[in-house]
Amino acid sequence: MGMPADERLGLDIKRAEQTLMAAKQAAIRPAGLTVPQYAALFALAGNPGISGAALARACLVTPQAMTVVLKNLEERGFIERSPHPWHRNVLETRLTEPGRAALEAADDRAVVIERAIEAEFTSDERAALRELLARCNSAVARVAREL
Template identity: 35%
Template sequence: MLTTPQPKMDLRTGAGLASALRVSLARLTRRLRRQAAAHSLTPTQFATLAAVERHSSITPGELAGLEKVQPPSMTRVVAALEERGLLQRAPHPTDRRQVTVSVTEAARQLLKEERARKEAWLTQRLMELTPEERSILRQAAPILEKLSRI
């Protein structure tokens, strides 16, 4: 694999740390995405499925807000996932004008397999690190989680 030399970043500054994290996390995300099964879902479709699974029955409008996309875009994503048998619609329990969506058993299985594949790949990469590096990552994991929710 051909890599290009990266400019040195001063990790002591906020901007340097931010830049280093952005680059490293983007690369790791790309590597994890390459571990995807042959399901042919887009990253947006996969993220939508995962969000619906986490939030159980949810309206498409609420889902659009969570995923930071416009409602018409989410409507198209939901329709495509429903067409593939991965989401199902149901009447809203209190508002007859709305529907809720939930994942199907096929979606649960797809998400489970996808997560297992990515975790197996990442577990293998982690075993290539030193015990000290893994210890640092154990400490960093909750901090990265916090950053993802701010």
């Protein structure tokens, strides 16, 4: 193979993300939500009445994936969907009271993880990590466009 596995920075990023997601999933699970459901409710809390497709964009998933998540959330009464009065083709989605409660319970637990990361670094280190990740992101996005 052209490149040694331990030189591939992508693996370090993936490992960090995987550990993070596993921890978040474990944290959120007792609150009765999956990570995608949590992400959807979180975005929904900040954008009441948003459409499913817009929500999908906010959560970085496809509209089809979001449809499944929303279906499950609606079945459990965490969200409500009603036709848009003017755009009959749009379904407005809103948090219900139980939905907001579930989100807050999950978020209380998820924030523990974020605080642990915050506590590991100095403010300078946090900024450095942010900046390096952002540059990595741009570099990958650039090469992806010209693929």
